[in-house]
Amino acid sequence: MDSAAESFIRFLAIERGLSEAYQLSVRQTLDALAEWMRRSGKPLAEIGTDELAAFLVQRKSDGLTAASLRVSTVHLKIFFRWLAARNHLPMDPAEPLVAPRGESHLPETLHADQITLLLDSIPQDQPLGRRDKAMLELFYSSGLRLSELCKLRLELIDFDEGFIRITGKGNKTRIVRTGRKALAALLDYLRNERPSLVTKRTSSHVFLSVRGGPLSPDRVRQIVKERCAAAGIEQNVYPHLLRHSFATHLLEGGADLRVIQELLGHADISTTQIYTHVDGARLKSIHRKFHPRG
Structure with a gap:
């Protein structure tokens, strides 16, 4: 065995x-x-x-x-x-197994006002303020996974068109959009702060530590919690919460579920459908507007 x-x-x-x-x-x-x-x-x-x-x-x-x-x-x-x-066994004994139904957990999200409070609270004149703001803007603007943000390299960003090439789970590549504010924060960081973090051994990773190496996932989690605490947000905030908020706010704004699936890099749309729970108000509005007895 x-x-x-x-x-x-x-x-x-x-x-x-x-x-x-x-x-x-x-x-x-x-x-x-x-x-x-x-x-x-x-x-x-x-x-x-x-x-x-x-x-x-x-x-x-x-x-x-x-x-x-x-x-x-x-x-x-x-x-x-x-x-x-590979003929190590005469038959597959696991084939008849039926997986139990997964528990349905609705994703936590931040309200749009909380997102604004968080992003606007990061002082740009303090050390690493530009880096942290660019990082959080990118999480929310593009719905990146933590591992995707940590692995992001300069050559994967199209600054002219505002797109990023991401290699996600299973080495699958997708193109994600970067919003105007996120792109502006990213350019500000790259021009005015990242050069001071670069050392002789620095790679092309976008987000660097004070020692010039790429930020670790644990350090990014810590930064997110610290910035949220400084903004007065008492909710337990973690990087994936910003990804949930990205998807939820897109859906609330009227984005097609298939588009959100593509942006998130979900292989199966059933994974993306968990976000539809937040859109009850919009569904009621559409029903009232278009149904004869709405």
């Missing part, structure tokens, strides 16, 4: 090009399965559908949520499908 799991993780990394975070998530599931197999005295060759179902039942009793069980089930399916395809 340990050898098979290790080979599968290498397959995900080298042939599929999946992120380290995804590899770690899969590894955690497979490590838990290996431990369950050791306790049960079951070798890999004797693992069938009933054994996998028993493993998932055990995981549920250990406290895993429905969403986490769903992820674990997907991990088992892709792992055992891979084993069967």
Whole structure:
């Protein structure tokens, strides 16, 4: 089991090009399965559908949520499908497994007034003020993921047209729009602050630390929290909250859901549809306006 799991993780990394975070998530599931197999005295060759179902039942009793069980089930399916395809097993025992329905959590968002308060509260005459404002403007203007912002490089920005080329999950590339205010803040930072952060070892990453290296995800999370606290926003704010707010405000403004899907880089529109809950007021307005008995 340990050898098979290790080979599968290498397959995900080298042939599929999946992120380290995804590899770690899969590894955690497979490590838990290996431990369950050791306790049960079951070798890999004797693992069938009933054994996998028993493993998932055990995981549920250990406290895993429905969403986490769903992820674990997907991990088992892709792992055992891979084993069967390479004739390591005579059949795929995970194929009949049915993933539990995920729990429906509505995304948190910030109100547009809170966004304005946050972005306008960052002083440009203080050290790193230009950097932090450009960073937060870009999060909200383009709906970037945290990892996408940290990896952003100068050569990926079209300043004339106001577009950014992003490589997101699964190494999929998309083009996102940069709003006027975000572009202005970005240019201000690049002209008036970034040069002072550059060292001999600095790469073309856009957002730099005081040591000249690219900002880490943890540091960006910290900056977002610090800037929100300084603006007097008591809500727990994190980078992905700005991405949620980006999508929500676009939908409220009348943007097509398919366009929002493309901008966010969602592979499946069902992922994007979670944002439709916020648009109840607009739906009521359209119903009243166009329905004969609205």
